[in-house]
Amino acid sequence: xxxxxxQTADFLRSKVEDMPKVAVILGTxxxxxxxxxxxxxxxxxxxxxxxxxxxxEGHSGNFIFGTLxxxxxxxxxxxFHYYEGYDMKTVTFPVRVMxxxxxxxxxxxxxxxxxxxxxxxxxxxxxxxHINLFPENPLRGKNYKELGDRFPAMTEAYSHRLVALxxxxxxxxxxxxxxxVYVGTTGPTFETPAEYEYFRVIxxxxxxxxxxxxxxxxxxxxxxxxxLSVITDLGGKDITDVPSHEEVQQAAVKxxxxxxxLVRTLVERM
Numbered sequence: 001x002x003x004x005x006x007q008t009a010d011f012l013r014s015k016v017e018d019m020p021k022v023a024v025i026l027g028t029x030x031x032x033x034x035x036x037x038x039x040x041x042x043x044x045x046x047x048x049x050x051x052x053x054x055x056x057e058g059h060s061g062n063f064i065f066g067t068l069x070x071x072x073x074x075x076x077x078x079x080f081h082y083y084e085g086y087d088m089k090t091v092t093f094p095v096r097v098m099x100x101x102x103x104x105x106x107x108x109x110x111x112x113x114x115x116x117x118x119x120x121x122x123x124x125x126x127x128x129x130h131i132n133l134f135p136e137n138p139l140r141g142k143n144y145k146e147l148g149d150r151f152p153a154m155t156e157a158y159s160h161r162l163v164a165l166x167x168x169x170x171x172x173x174x175x176x177x178x179x180x181v182y183v184g185t186t187g188p189t190f191e192t193p194a195e196y197e198y199f200r201v202i203x204x205x206x207x208x209x210x211x212x213x214x215x216x217x218x219x220x221x222x223x224x225x226x227x228l229s230v231i232t233d234l235g236g237k238d239i240t241d242v243p244s245h246e247e248v249q250q251a252a253v254k255x256x257x258x259x260x261x262l263v264r265t266l267v268e269r270m
Contacts (some may be wrong), residue, residue, distance in 0.1 A: 002144055003049045008093075009100040011049050011209035016041055016065045020072035022267060023103045025094075025214060027110035031077045032253070033260055037066035045078070052090055056253075063094075069268035074098065081210055083188040088138035092217040093139065096147065101222040105162075105270060107216045107263060111252045112206035112229035115196045116180055119205070119231050122255050124262065125178040126166055127158050130212050131204055133185045138213045139220055148220035157215055162226035162266070169265045175258055180205025182229055184212030196235035206231060226266065230255045254270050 013019065026033050034040075045051045045061045053061055062077040080091045098106065112125070119125070143150045163179075170177040181201045185191070187209030191199070199207050206229050218225050230253035233241070 002146060005096045005100050006095070008048060008050045008097045012043070012063070012097070012101060017033065018072055019101050020065065020105070020106045021102060022071065022073050022270065023098045024073060024075040024263065025079050025109065026075055026107075027079060027210060032256060033109075034062070034064050034075055034077045035263060036260060036264060037064055037073060038077060040064055045259060047242060048111040050093065052086055052093075065221055066137040071267055071270070073267060074101075074103070079210060082134060082136075082186050082213070083209055088134070088136045088140070088213055089259045092138045092213050095214050095217045096221070097219070099147075099223060103223060104224070105224045106214075107262075107266070108211050108214055108225065108226040108227045109226075109259065110182075110208045110229050111248050112182060112208040113191060113196070113233045113235050114231040115200040115234070115236050116178070116205040119178060119234065121231060121234060121251050123176060123178050123231040123259050124255055125180045125206055125229040125231060126163055127182045127183075127211075127229060128163060128179050130157060130182045130184055130215065131199075131202065132212045132216070133183060135186065138217050148222065152220045154216070154219060157219055158227050159224045162224065165264055165269060166226065166228075167263060168267070169262060173261060173265070174176070175262060177229075177262075178205075180229075181205040182211060182227065185209060190233075191235055192223045193235060193237045193239065194225050196239070197237055203252050207235075210270050228259065228262070230259060231259070240253050
């Protein structure tokens with residue numbers, strides 16, 4: 001794995017001279033955030049050695065390097081999911097490469113179903129913690145000291161400093177920002193009403209099919225992490241609406257102005 005990480009990192013260095021310290025993973029419906037990046041170098045995943053290809057509608061499949069708010073940034077326009085059939089090491093491989101390239105801060109975004117009774121479709125939730133319900137941990141197997149400690153602490157998986165900064169930005173700009181715990185599951189099915197209730201009872205506010213493996217690997221590598229979820233649908237025993245992937249994408253696009261402004265300003269003030 002170390003050789004593959006280095007090979008991929010060397011390839012990207014050959015394409016981009018000034019490597020950023022900040023990276024963003026753009027989830028379902030949030031790929032258009034890449035439009036804000038200036039002086040772009042766009043590299044399709046299909047051209048990157050050892051990279052898989054995203055198979056999900058709404059995930060473009062590009063690695064983008066450029067400038068956002070006057071700062072160098074790299075962005076994944078589309079991610080890889082466990083439910084696509086990839087193992088956890090493949091799902092999180094891009095995060096390993098980011099760290100090898102010198103990334104110190106990772107911003108992750110996703111679309112999620114909400115079970116917090118105070119949430120509305122279109123809300124943006126700052127992730128303050130997560131519950132990992134994936135059947136496999138991305139750190140399972142041989143640990144390479146070059147990548148991180150055998151038993152990394154997850155006490156502060158999501159940076160308290162960046163959460164406070166985002167809250168400050170939200171107050172200044174009049175943005176409704178919710179806080180919550182993200183529950184990570186395999187998918188690809190949407191949850192049953194009973195499952196939504198279960199996730200709520202165990203402490204979850206929103207549920208999705210990504211993010212948690214990436215955050216674990218980022219923290220394993222010593223990266224500071226900020227996460228946000230767009231609440232694209234609601235679930236529970238009192239919810240009768242049937243969600244679809246198309247509706248999830250539409251709700252994510254509706255929240256796009258908020259997510260764009262939040263991420264842009266957050267990067268500016270880091």
